[in-house]
Amino acid sequence: MRVKVAIVGGGPAGLYLSILLKLQDPAHDITVHERDPEGSTYGWGVTYWQGLLDRLHAHDPESARAVDAASVRWSDGVAHVRDLTTRHRGDQGHGIGRHRLLEILAARARSLGVRLHHQHEVTDAQAVADADLVVAADGVRSALRTRHADHFGTEVSVGRNSYIWLGTTKVFDAFTFAFVETDHGWIWAYGYGYSDTHSTCVVECSPETWTGLGLDRASEADGLALLEKLFADVLDGHPLIGRDRSDGGAQWLNFRTLTNRTWHRDNLVLLGDAAHTTHYSIGAGTTLALEDAIALADALSEHAALPDALAAYERDRKQALLSVQSAARYSAQWYENLPRYIHLPPERMFALLGQRHSPLLPYVPPQLYYRLDRAAGQLEPLRRLKRWLGPRLARGVHARRLESRK
Secondary structure, eight states: OOOEEEEEOOSHHHHHHHHHHHHHOTTOEEEEEESSOTTOOOOOEEEEEHHHHHHHHHHOHHHHHHHHHTOEEEEEEEEEETTEEEEEEEEEEEEEEHHHHHHHHHHHHHHTTOEEEESOOOOSGGGGTTOSEEEEOSOTTOHHHHHTHHHHTOEEEEEEEEEEEEEESOOOSSEEEEEEEETTEEEEEEEEEOSSSOEEEEEEEOHHHHHHTTTTTSBHHHHHHHHHHHTHHHHTTOOEEOOOOTTOBOOOEEEEEEEOSOSEETTEEEOGGGTOOOOGGGOOHHHHHHHHHHHHHHHHHHOSSHHHHHHHHHHHHHHHHHHHHHHHHHHHHHHHTGGGTTTSOHHHHHHHHHTTTOSSGGGSOHHHHHHHHHHHTTOHHHHHHHHHHHHHHHHHHHHHHHHHHO
């Protein structure tokens, strides 16, 4: 059956959904409404893993091949702690420029007959009332979701640490972590390549370090100069690149974890960051957005009635997100509690950095956890003990938090 779909938001989720729906039925009438000019996206590079690429190949080989060809790869992780360095082999990661990813998806959507309207902001579903389905893919600050926040049950929690999203011309050959001690506490960076010429570099620190270093007051130019000095050993003389702002300020943020009690209202449905966010330290944002698009397209194909399709999509994605959201919470907490781990020998600290998603780690002394983890790799009974203890400790802490709010 031919349907008319209005997708509000021209990011990866919205564009990929438009592609999938057109592939299901070329007769579908699909328009993507994007408030910004074409090519003006902010963001450096995004990461993804082989599992996502396999799913993209399964659903649209043509766009998957283009994404694959435009990506860079790495398989090592490197941690720099003061003047010490440790390198571990890991799973193969992929990086692609956000601008390039959107170019690929937009070109593919147009080739299939999707209409792309840029500089066209939609803040009320009534503006596209003639659509059979309205998809809010307009990001964490979604205007469509905000208009009905009570219905969706939107909740936002703000992280403690400050962070800034930067680019650099230093091309990292591995997923790189750098931890630097200052007179005001630790500051650290995550870096990964996304092209032959550029990398993403995210810098994070506690609020005490942020204010102590004067980053809360510095202009963007002065702030970048200070960060280049602090991370000189890993940047090798390359500059950090910020986001141009008319007020000259730096784009420091606190991460906002967003959840919604329900993801749909009548013919309006949430997609990607409009529905949920997960902390950037697990590198899953783009993957989850594209998986949302796949799940929504599948649900619409499998269920003739729109309410049934939207309910199935919500059930599927909420279930899939449980473990990811848990991992993201514990990952963010690991960095917020960095002093607990940073004084371990670098190879042990890096091993626990790789275990930061574990619900057991916050409740076991780090050295003991490290020894248990090494032993668990060889003994199945210890692996089962870790799997059994972790969720129970997490549930107990969650219950105590709920009780304390009463």
